[in-house]
Structures are given as C-alpha cells and as structure tokens.
Amino acid sequence: MERAEKIAIASDHAGRELKEDLKEFLKSRGLEPVDMGTNGDESVDYPDYGIPVAEKVSKGEIKRGILICGTGIGMSIVANKFPRVRAALVCDVYTARMAKEHNDANILVIGGRIVGKGLAREMVSVWLDTEFSAGRHQRRLDKIREIEDRVGGCG
Numbered sequence: 001m002e003r004a005e006k007i008a009i010a011s012d013h014a015g016r017e018l019k020e021d022l023k024e025f026l027k028s029r030g031l032e033p034v035d036m037g038t039n040g041d042e043s044v045d046y047p048d049y050g051i052p053v054a055e056k057v058s059k060g061e062i063k064r065g066i067l068i069c070g071t072g073i074g075m076s077i078v079a080n081k082f083p084r085v086r087a088a089l090v091c092d093v094y095t096a097r098m099a100k101e102h103n104d105a106n107i108l109v110i111g112g113r114i115v116g117k118g119l120a121r122e123m124v125s126v127w128l129d130t131e132f133s134a135g136r137h138q139r140r141l142d143k144i145r146e147i148e149d150r151v152g153g154c155g
C-alpha cells in the first residue's frame with residue numbers, strides 16, 4: 001500500500017478551530033496532516049507557526065502545506081519569504097483552483113475569520129485535485145525563481 005501524503009498544517013489562535021476541522025477533512029481524504037501548532041487557546045504570533053511549515057515546503061521535506069491565521073494575510077507574507085514556496089491566500093473556490101492551475105501554489109493560505117468550514121473544505125479539495133497547467137505559466141514561475149536566485153536568501 002502506498003504511504004499517505006503528508007500535508008503540513010499550522011495556524012495561530014485565530015485559525016485553530018479551522019485547522020482542527022481541516023485536519024479531519026485531510027484524514028477523510030486519505031492524507032496525513034502534520035500538525036505544527038498552535039494547539040493552545042492563548043494568543044500567539046503567526047510567524048512562529050508559519051515559519052516551520054514554510055521551511056519544510058521550501059526544503060522539499062513536505063510537498064504541500066496549509067496555513068491559517070485570522071485573515072490569511074500574515075501567514076502569506078511569512079510563507080512567501082521562503083525560496084520555492086508559492087503560498088496563495090484564497091477566498092473562494094475559483095481562487096483555490098487558479099492557485100494550483102496557474103500558480104502551482106504549494107501552500108494554501110486561508111483566513112479563519114473570513115471563511116467558514118464548509119467553504120474551506122471545498123477550497124482545500126479543489127486545490128488538492130487541480131493539476132498545474134504548466135506551459136506559459138511555467139515560464140512565469142521560472143521568472144519568480146530567478147528573483148529568488150537574484151536576491152538570495154535562506155537556501
């Protein structure tokens with residue numbers, strides 16, 4: 001039997017409830033969520049939870065991740081600092097599909113205070129199932145990769 005794909009997932013306090021729900025959803029789809037916190041109720045700083053997920057994806061240790069904070073904005077800013085990370089903040093099924101089809105997003109970011117659980121599950125589903133369409137979109141991603149080479153960074 002093939003091993004379940006691991007999906008790194010983390011949130012701050014504002015996204016924790018949605019994180020718990022999405023973990024169950026990922027399991028129901030035969031995936032293995034790797035929960036990188038937060039797991040308490042107290043207010044925390046989103047970079048402390050976004051960084052470990054972005055690092056794993058950046059290094060290729062885990063192929064895909066999901067990050068959640070209140071709006072999704074903070075987590076997006078954090079994750080996109082890392083080379084090879086393409087984190088997409090999505091708010092509906094269309095942007096979730098395009099995030100994969102056109103941008104090959106390897107981290108999906110959701111605003112836990114913006115989006116309900118049902119829509120969040122649908123967005124995750126569409127992102128997981130959509131194929132990157134490559135072609136002209138690959139050329140654009142190559143240009144983003146060149147920026148990373150130019151500005152340097154953490155590997």
Ligand code: RB5
Nearest residue numbers: 014069070071072073074
């Ligand atoms: C926390 O209050 C909130 O600022 C955070 O979850 C996030 O929305 C930041 O972008």
